[in-house]
Every structure is written in C-alpha cells, then in structure tokens.
Amino acid sequence: MPRVKRGTKRRQRRKKILERASGYFLTKSKLYRSAKESVERGLKFAYSGRRQKKRQYRSIWIVRIGAAAKMNGISYNQFISGLKKAGVELDRKVLADIAVNDPAGFTALAATAKQANAKAA
Numbered sequence: 001m002p003r004v005k006r007g008t009k010r011r012q013r014r015k016k017i018l019e020r021a022s023g024y025f026l027t028k029s030k031l032y033r034s035a036k037e038s039v040e041r042g043l044k045f046a047y048s049g050r051r052q053k054k055r056q057y058r059s060i061w062i063v064r065i066g067a068a069a070k071m072n073g074i075s076y077n078q079f080i081s082g083l084k085k086a087g088v089e090l091d092r093k094v095l096a097d098i099a100v101n102d103p104a105g106f107t108a109l110a111a112t113a114k115q116a117n118a119k120a121a
Helices: 007-020 031-072 078-087 093-102 103-120
Strands: none
Touching: 007 031, 031 078, 031 093, 031 103, 078 103, 093 103
C-alpha cells in the first residue's frame, strides 16, 4: 500500500478554518487550534440563530398586529379568534404587513373579526 503524506490536504483544511476565523481577536485568528474552536463555536451559534430568527420575526409580527388591533378597539386574541371564525385565512406575516402598510384594510379586517365574535357569542 502506498504511503500517503497529507501536505496539501492538511494545508487546505487549515487554511479554510483560518480564513473563516479572520477578524477574530488575537490567537483565535492566528493559531489553528484556537481558531478551529472559535469557528466551530461560531457555526453552532449561526445554526441556532437561524432558528431563533424565525421565532423573533413571529413575535414582531404579533406585536405589530396587537398594536394595530388595539388602535381599532379590539384585543389581539379577539382579533385572531374573530378572523378564524370568519374564515379569513391570512397568516401573521401578511396581517403584520397589512397593519403597517394599509391601515384602512386592517380596519376592515378588525370590523370583520368583531362581527364574527358578535355572531358567535
């Protein structure tokens, strides 16, 4: 079996890690071992951050919808409940966009939600 020397592959792997670590502080950007630890830690945070971003956007949408609903004299949970009873199938992302960019349209949705809640009660 032939002997394998890993000169180029090792250099490529280390270079990739050190390039990802550029901009890190002191040895974390210079020495391979500490750079590798920092890069792996950063990738772990990036992975979890991509999932947290989805949660954070949803909570922002809910806050925006709640604020617009309050301006129309209805609470957030009554607004969402009324829309479900009325059969309006808009997700929170679209509702938040309507709340910010089209106040008249949101007022119409709030009126629909109030009517659906009144009929159900």
